[in-house]
Amino acid sequence: RKEVEQDPGPFNVPEGATVAFNCTYSNSASQSFFWYRQDCRKEPKLLMSVYSSGNEDGRFTAQLNRASQYISLLIRDSKLSDSATYLCVVNGGAGKSTFGDGTTLTVKP
Amino acid sequence: GAVVSQHPSRVICKSGTSVKIECRSLDFQATTMFWYRQFPKQSLMLMATSNEGSKATYEQGVEKDKFLINHASLTLSTLTVTSAHPEDSSFYICSAATRAGGGNNEQFFGPGTRLTVL
Numbered sequence: 001r002k003e004v005e006q007d008p009g010p011f012n013v014p015e016g017a018t019v020a021f022n023c024t025y026s027n028s029a030s031q032s033f034f035w036y037r038q039d040c041r042k043e044p045k046l047l048m049s050v051y052s053s054g055n056e057d058g059r060f061t062a063q064l065n066r067a068s069q070y071i072s073l074l075i076r077d078s079k080l081s082d083s084a085t086y087l088c089v090v091n092g093g094a095g096k097s098t099f100g101d102g103t104t105l106t107v108k109p
Numbered sequence: 110g111a112v113v114s115q116h117p118s119r120v121i122c123k124s125g126t127s128v129k130i131e132c133r134s135l136d137f138q139a140t141t142m143f144w145y146r147q148f149p150k151q152s153l154m155l156m157a158t159s160n161e162g163s164k165a166t167y168e169q170g171v172e173k174d175k176f177l178i179n180h181a182s183l184t185l186s187t188l189t190v191t192s193a194h195p196e197d198s199s200f201y202i203c204s205a206a207t208r209a210g211g212g213n214n215e216q217f218f219g220p221g222t223r224l225t226v227l
Contacts, residue, residue, distance in 0.1 A: 043202050043218040044153065087152065089216075096143070097216060101152040 006088050006100035014108055017078045021103045023071045023088030032091040033064055035073045037084045044087055078107045111137045113205050115219035123227055129189045130222045132203030138183035139205030147200040159186045193226045
């Protein structure tokens, strides 16, 4: 079993749709959690950190459930520019991070 | 946010040659840097963790004699792919971690180096 598993996707949605990604992790001692966005042939960029209390940044909402060991990302009112690969990242300590395989989102007009 | 640069951005070399990739933190000091490799349509795979002034810690399956890492200063880490072969062709990305309040460790990534070995 992989340390971090994501919905395989791809997700193809129309503009304005709401889409949700899930991610599960196996190490219960994991300390911090992030969602990164990666555009084709570019480096990953931090989208948002994920906290147990849940956090929202504009159209993006991230949730962490430690008991069930999963993380979610909700995107509302999808834009064409949201098309990218979304990476779930789990940090086990000492800065060492494990990346999920990513979920590809394509938002269509 | 913090800025990490990588050089070169793209390199094409012949099989058997060695290639050095530099990773620099431009506006902060990074005691720890990470080197990742990403093959097409796959996720980032951690190769090694580089600590300033000490030997790098390599992940299982990564040959430390083939991928030489040097972290000589708080702002520079280098990865040298020795005797590169076509199967080493990949996207190599470095990152530096900062520690924010509460223990969260955000990583800042360099733009990556695309290595093609002919």
